Amino acid sequence: MFESLSERFSSAFTTLRGKGRISESDLDAICEEIRVALLDGDVALAVVNGFISRIRERSIAALPEIRKSTNQWQEIHSIVNAELVEILGGPARRIRFAKNPPTVIMLAGLQGSGKTTLAGKLALFLKEQGNTPLLVAADLQRPNAVTQLTLLGESVGVKVHAPEPGNGTGDPVAVAKSGIEFAKSNFYNTVIVDTAGRLGVDEELMNQARDIKSAINPNETLFVVDAMIGQDAIRTAQAFEDGVGFDAVVLTKLDGDAKGGAALSIAESTKKAILFASSGEKLTDFDYFYPDRMASRILGLGDITTLAEQAKKAIDEGSAKRMEEKFIAGEDFTLEDFLEQLQAMRKMGSMSKLLEMLPGANSAAMRKQIDAVDDDELVRTQAIVQSMTPGERRDPKILNGSRRLRIAKGSGRTVTEVNKLVERFSAAQKMMKQMRNGGGFPGMPGAFPGGAPFGGAMRPVQRKKKAKKKRR
Amino acid sequence: MGLFGSFLTKFSRSRATPEDIDEFRKVLIESDIGTEFTEEIIKLVEREKSESLSESVSTHIRASLSNQARLITKTEGRLTTILVVGVNGTGKTTTVAKLANLLKGEGSKVMLAAADTFRAAAVEQLSTWGERIEIPVVVGKVNGDPASVAFDAATRAKNEGFDYLIIDTAGRLHTKNNLMEELSKVRRVVEKVTPIDEVLFVLDGTTGQNGITQAKSFADVVSITGIVVTKLDGSTKGGIALATERALKVPIKLVGTGEGVSDLSSFVPEPYIADLLTQP
Ligand SMILES: Nc1nc2c(ncn2[C@@H]2O[C@H](COP(=O)(O)OP(=O)(O)OP(=O)(O)O)[C@@H](O)[C@H]2O)c(=O)[nH]1
Ligand SMILES: Nc1nc2c(ncn2[C@@H]2O[C@H](COP(=O)(O)OP(=O)(O)OP(=O)(O)O)[C@@H](O)[C@H]2O)c(=O)[nH]1
Numbered sequence A: 001m002f003e004s005l006s007e008r009f010s011s012a013f014t015t016l017r018g019k020g021r022i023s024e025s026d027l028d029a030i031c032e033e034i035r036v037a038l039l040d041g042d043v044a045l046a047v048v049n050g051f052i053s054r055i056r057e058r059s060i061a062a063l064p065e066i067r068k069s070t071n072q073w074q075e076i077h078s079i080v081n082a083e084l085v086e087i088l089g090g091p092a093r094r095i096r097f098a099k100n101p102p103t104v105i106m107l108a109g110l111q112g113s114g115k116t117t118l119a120g121k122l123a124l125f126l127k128e129q130g131n132t133p134l135l136v137a138a139d140l141q142r143p144n145a146v147t148q149l150t151l152l153g154e155s156v157g158v159k160v161h162a163p164e165p166g167n168g169t170g171d172p173v174a175v176a177k178s179g180i181e182f183a184k185s186n187f188y189n190t191v192i193v194d195t196a197g198r199l200g201v202d203e204e205l206m207n208q209a210r211d212i213k214s215a216i217n218p219n220e221t222l223f224v225v226d227a228m229i230g231q232d233a234i235r236t237a238q239a240f241e242d243g244v245g246f247d248a249v250v251l252t253k254l255d256g257d258a259k260g261g262a263a264l265s266i267a268e269s270t271k272k273a274i275l276f277a278s279s280g281e282k283l284t285d286f287d288y289f290y291p292d293r294m295a296s297r298i299l300g301l302g303d304i305t306t307l308a309e310q311a312k313k314a315i316d317e318g319s320a321k322r323m324e325e326k327f328i329a330g331e332d333f334t335l336e337d338f339l340e341q342l343q344a345m346r347k348m349g350s351m352s353k354l355l356e357m358l359p360g361a362n363s364a365a366m367r368k369q370i371d372a373v374d375d376d377e378l379v380r381t382q383a384i385v386q387s388m389t390p391g392e393r394r395d396p397k398i399l400n401g402s403r404r405l406r407i408a409k410g411s412g413r414t415v416t417e418v419n420k421l422v423e424r425f426s427a428a429q430k431m432m433k434q435m436r437n438g439g440g441f442p443g444m445p446g447a448f449p450g451g452a453p454f455g456g457a458m459r460p461v462q463r464k465k466k467a468k469k470k471r472r
Numbered sequence B: 001m002g003l004f005g006s007f008l009t010k011f012s013r014s015r016a017t018p019e020d021i022d023e024f025r026k027v028l029i030e031s032d033i034g035t036e037f038t039e040e041i042i043k044l045v046e047r048e049k050s051e052s053l054s055e056s057v058s059t060h061i062r063a064s065l066s067n068q069a070r071l072i073t074k075t076e077g078r079l080t081t082i083l084v085v086g087v088n089g090t091g092k093t094t095t096v097a098k099l100a101n102l103l104k105g106e107g108s109k110v111m112l113a114a115a116d117t118f119r120a121a122a123v124e125q126l127s128t129w130g131e132r133i134e135i136p137v138v139v140g141k142v143n144g145d146p147a148s149v150a151f152d153a154a155t156r157a158k159n160e161g162f163d164y165l166i167i168d169t170a171g172r173l174h175t176k177n178n179l180m181e182e183l184s185k186v187r188r189v190v191e192k193v194t195p196i197d198e199v200l201f202v203l204d205g206t207t208g209q210n211g212i213t214q215a216k217s218f219a220d221v222v223s224i225t226g227i228v229v230t231k232l233d234g235s236t237k238g239g240i241a242l243a244t245e246r247a248l249k250v251p252i253k254l255v256g257t258g259e260g261v262s263d264l265s266s267f268v269p270e271p272y273i274a275d276l277l278t279q280p
């Protein structure tokens, strides 16, 4: 069975961790593990070879130092991580805005890589940052590409410049050009130009892309690439670089389980920064690309930084503090608190997606648990709790049969579901009490409606909080 | 590209050196066939000490493939229903149009169902194809239930005596349980009306090793009966399709080689393997 890159890496390092003193042949063994892992993770062969020889060199040079360390595997791990981060683009770069607006962003890439969807996401992202974006529909090839962009524009409330209906007629160069004119005369400060998908080997279409580019002179030409792409990534990226020329890369469909080998291949072969990460079909599934996070994801350390950030965004400081004080004071965790947490979690996005970011998310055991999480259940659970009166939420013991029936009706669920929830909640409450007595921190065990015991896995994030508190 | 191309001439020398073997390994890895499959072939080839390395490699690849029929099913005397599935953007909708056109050209009466009610303009995209190739398309409400569109289409196609119904579905990542469940519901609901005879998994030819994982997940949920590899008109070798066929024992049936309606052909292993082994 195919092992993911991060699983391979984790297992390679686990073997190393058990060793007393690392020898050169240990290094060879681990380099071989990493080599296969990278290839299985779709990193281009040429890139893998270079990467491995650098890791080996660096590690051998540092061997005396490594051996002195109390944590040898950690030392090698840091070397691998540093090398990965270096290739993936060093410090994260931001979009380059034009000195004189409009800032023009052109999207290019293979068919179906996610350009049009990205155009919508980028428009929303720019708009939320206070810009006034304009979308330009310059894919006149694919059936209803113009309609697709128009609908996306509508859904994010961004104007779409679409003078041609497309479907095989009209001149994309002229559309792109008139888009820029339109933006200038109507004071849009950013322009996003969507183009048709094309193959690196299609000379005619590559020329067309180059013509569009020279007609509009973009500030950023973004090469949009599917994170699931294999060895062809390096050839295609080179073909787009030679044929059109691009400034940065966007990786899409990162919500899948492809580990991002293409990121490494493209960053290494073209030396271009990866600017954005697209991770879902919703227009909000979009963020800057963080090389360090990607490196951690590849290494199986999980995307703790993102997770912590999202948690912070969703759970406001006040309520977290209140919860903590309550806990310390020995008060009970009520269904009211539970509801608050549920709402916060829903703000953070889908549960399964959050769990993907945890360390070891790729291990078979963790995978099974993540798969068992039903995001809709969060919604159902919330509906049940919302149908309770504040009194019931504070003291679920008063929930007799008729109250339960009323709640079931109000939330559109069955009485059995209501019963189950109450049962699970009491169990969670009990667990909280035990944790308090044992000195643990109240994570969100009660908030996992799937019943999966994620409490332990969530703890690293929570612990950090506690440590900070002590220092204060 | 000529059969067996430059690569084969290079390797037709009588005895293979370790360098030759390494060169092979490189070609195989770079075709996306995967490390496991590659090493398996190399091991067999080394053991064999054959006269021609190239022939030996192609023979072993061929032997690992399926011997099942690669034709699209046709059920006599009743409606044949084809469900088209896959991850996002692989070429499902385009393949549906191409296949419909092909079947129509053979004299069959074909109907399409636009069961991607999710993606912006997906219904319009299929409808446009339907107009172009003059084939009726059953559509439902935007953001409606895909299963109910498929159900309506199946009912109509059956009652109106169509030969084929091809159902286009929304792209979905195999990791999303709720979306996979939605797909299995489409299958269940259609089968209340008529059996589903063929489930085609559309694989983007540029996909890397993730392709196998994808195919396995789709096979688990809707039991796929054939693979369609698309975008082979590009620079990709598409070795993942072979690796997927080998892993799942499900035959590659069709190959997409362009955006035009006629850019679809049936899959023939030998020239495909030869091309795969041809160095760029
Ligand atoms: N899961 C997931 N799907 C995505 C993502 N980005 C795009 N998609 C989906 O991928 C498919 C193709 O996306 P498009 O935006 O149409 O791709 P495109 O590059 O514009 O395609 P062409 O114009 O045909 O070349 C659609 O089903 C999108 O919903 C992503 O980050 N995650
Ligand atoms: N070059 C080439 N492009 C193709 C091929 N098949 C499909 N495409 C293009 O790939 C893009 C995506 O194709 P679609 O048919 O919309 O893909 P899909 O799987 O239906 O996409 P979603 O429904 O969004 O998941 C379009 O631009 C198609 O024109 C092919 O064989 N070769």
Ligand SMILES: [Mg+2]
Pocket: A115, A116, A117, A139, A142, A145, A194, A195, A196, A197
């Ligand atoms: Mg597009």
Ligand SMILES: [Mg+2]
Pocket: B092, B093, B094, B116, B122, B168, B169, B170, B171
């Ligand atoms: Mg489609």
